[in-house]
Amino acid sequence: MIENKDSLEYLKTLEGESVDLVLTDPPYFIGFDGGKGWDSQWKSEDEYLDWCREWTEECARVLKPERMMVIWGTLKTDTFLRHKLEILNKIPNLYSQNEIIWSYNWGGRQKKNFARKHEYAWCYSKGKEFLFNADDVRVERKVKSNMNSSKKFLKEFKDKFKSENDGKEPSREDVAKAKQSGEMKPTVMFDKGTIPTSVWQKNNHTTAKDYCGWHPTTKNIELLERIIKAYTNPGDTVLDIFMGSGSTMIACNKTGRLGKGCEFDEEYYEKSLKRIEETYPLLKFLDT
Secondary structure, rough: OOOOOOHHHHHHOOOOEEEEEEEEEEEEEEEEEOOOEEEEOOOOOHHHHHHHHHHHHHHHHEEEEEEEEEEEEEEEHHHHHHOOOOOOOOOOOEEEEEEEEEEEOOOOOOOOOOOOOOOEEEEEEOOOOOOHHHOOOOEEEEOOOOOHHHHHHHHHHHHHHHHHHHOOOOHHHHHHHHHHOOOOOEEEEEOEEEEEEEEEEEHHHHHHOOOOOOOOOOOOOOHHHHHHHOOOOOEEEEOOOOOOOOOOHHHHHHHOEEEEEEEOOHHHHHHHHHHHHHHHHOOOOOOO
């Protein structure tokens, strides 16, 4: 179920240990809301921190054991949530497991500093152990065969050389020249894939279909899918309490998970529902 409701109000309606993954992108308190107020509604940093403490504790309450809470953020929230008061680190039985860096090249440039082109996703597990589906997120990798130990290609070269030189065996120099000239080319193979690193390079939108121009902090759906596949199983429940443009719900549908959550801003709520229905009409909402 997706509701037009305040995040704390919504969280208090959920049962404890009822969701398999918390995946959300909270307001950063940097005024990045175009005057709408959802990112600048607090009077001070202390008030913002108190609010952060409340919703993170509630998210930990509703999260199942050995499951993950993934929270998007920027340098501003990194200072607040971790280095200043370490809100997440002070929640009992919550353990920092990783920090994903999403790197992109869209947006403007700066004249007096390096342009910041990345965001964070902090990964905290409830308990020291946690679910991680490595095989579901492997990236195909090219592997070149080692020509120095490839008996197959050496034999093929020798047979060809002998046929062209009246049965004469090639010398070591002949073999070396063949390798340098490219006559003995290495075979490119694909293995079962490798687990991605924690630095992900992706532009803002996977396809034109996924583009959302009316929300300033839309996340890349392909990256959301990777997180969901890694930390949940098909049919699991994913919670997003700052739904924004609805990208997490779309990623849930594409990966066979059940999405539930809320969006406080009425305009964004209505637009996200429309986006979901028009883009991925088969989206399944959790009824309870």
